[in-house]
Amino acid sequence: MKKNIFIVIVFTIILFIQNCSGGSVHSSLVPSANTNPTREYSTPSVFSKGGFFFHKTYVPGPLGINAEAHYxxxxxxxxxxxxxxxGDSSIEAAKRNGNIKKIAYLDYEQLGIAMGVLYHRVCTIIKGS
Incomplete structure (x- = not known):
């Protein structure tokens, strides 16, 4: 019985310090640990944005060159x-799906239900030629 309780406690702690999706207490304390492309929605600051139960946001990405946005x-x-x-939300997968060689711009779309615990989706959207 004690072993089961210990396993549940350790598993719960691991869930709250991971940063792969949803909220992460660890990334709030150590900013360099946050590798989520939509950083503001991967920390508990999502509470102040009103996104605890449901949040959906678009975040502009850092890439883009002078290319036409045809695809x-x-x-x-x-x-x-x-x-x-x-799934695969990588830039390379988005380029492949749109048959894009040159990136005009890149955006991220994020959807989370219950702070990303029940369901979390991250999409990479690329436009280019």
């Missing part, structure tokens, strides 16, 4: 209950 590519990854994850 759009999108790639997404999904997480359920912090336990199951699937």
């Amino acid at each position: 759009e590519g999108k790639s997404c990854s999904h997480t359920f209950l912090y336990l199951v994850s699937s």
